[in-house]
Amino acid sequence: MASRGRRGGAPAREDEPRRDERAEQQTPAPQGPVLPPPPPVDYGVFMQGLVQAMQTQAHTQAALQAQLEAQDGAVDVAWDAFVRLFRAKFIPEYIQDKMEQEFLSLTQGSMTVLEYEARFSEHSKYAPHIVEDERRKTKKFVMGLKPSLRTRLVAFDHRTLDEALSAACRQEGEMEQYLEEKKASQKRPAATFQRQDKKKMVYQTPQRSVTVNNSQVPSVRSPGVKKECPHCGKTHGGSECWLVAATTRSKIAQDFNRELSVERQPQQ
Structure with missing residues (x-):
């Protein structure tokens, strides 16, 4: 019994320090200073700081946006002031007055x-008192159009220049199409004016006396014989000469073209 206790208990107590020594030898020694453990985190304080940081970022972003907008406005104002100063210094006043009168x-x-x-847009910068009001500028543009366009646009009372410009271009296109069709109709062959109704009467031919057996007998030409026309010098049927009709139509076309040329005369 005693031998068992010595074999089972005493050797066990002797081996324990040896195992501890071997474990200490196997554990690497720390290099450098040993840092203390981090302090415990207070999550309440952490969340409060996070909220404050987010609010600060939002305020900073809003302030930056306001600053950028103010700078944009300042740039616009500065450019307008620069343009005025530039004109006042490098463009004489009488030139500015002349350009304004040309615009008016x-x-x-x-x-x-x-x-x-x-x-219009090029000269409008010399009359800011007119172009600053969109309706006045539009009215000035419409009243400067040629009469054939102005009468069509005045009734619509456009309030913006873009609306008036679009309507004027549309009306101009329709008028050009009408003039092209009119010109094409005037260039048709003259043979269309020579066709006459066969049912119309031919020119009357005078009777001519013929001597037969010492007696005067009036002779009448056959109904198919046509008299020479005093207008065109040709023989044709019908009571109306094609040359007269063509001349009348040509005169109407010349009057129409003369009226258009008066409207299209360049401005002095």
């Missing part, structure tokens, strides 16, 4: 609608 008296004349709008 500007009309379309022989220009197209788009050409007139480009000239």
Whole structure:
């Protein structure tokens, strides 16, 4: 019994320090200073700081946006002021007055609608007291159009320049199409004017006396014989000469073209 206790208990107590020594030898020694453990985290304080940081970021972003908008407005104001100062220094006042008068008296004349709008926009900067009001600017543009367009646009009372410009271009296109069709109809062959109704009477032919057996006998030409026309010098049927009709139509066309040329005369 005693031998068992010595074999089972005493050797066990002797081996325990040896195992501890071997474990200490196997554990690597820490290099450098040993840092203390981190303090415990107070999550309430952490969340409060996070909320404050987010609020600060939002305020900073709003302030930055307001600053950018203010800078944009300042740039616009500064540019307008620069333009005024530039004109005042480098463009004489009498030149500015002359350009303003040209704008006030500007009309379309022989220009197209788009050409007139480009000239209108170019000269409008010399009359800011008019172009600042969109309705006044639109009215000035419409009243400067040629009469054939102005009478069609005045009734609509457009309030913006874009609306008036679109309507004027549309009306101009319709008028050009009408004039092209009119010109094409005037270029048709003249043979269309020579066709006469076969049922119309031919020119009356005078009777001519023929001597037969010492006696005067009036002779009458056959109904098929036609008299030479005093207008065109040809023989044709019908009571109306084609040359007279063509001349009348040509005169009407010349009057129409003369009226258009008066409207399209360039502005002096």
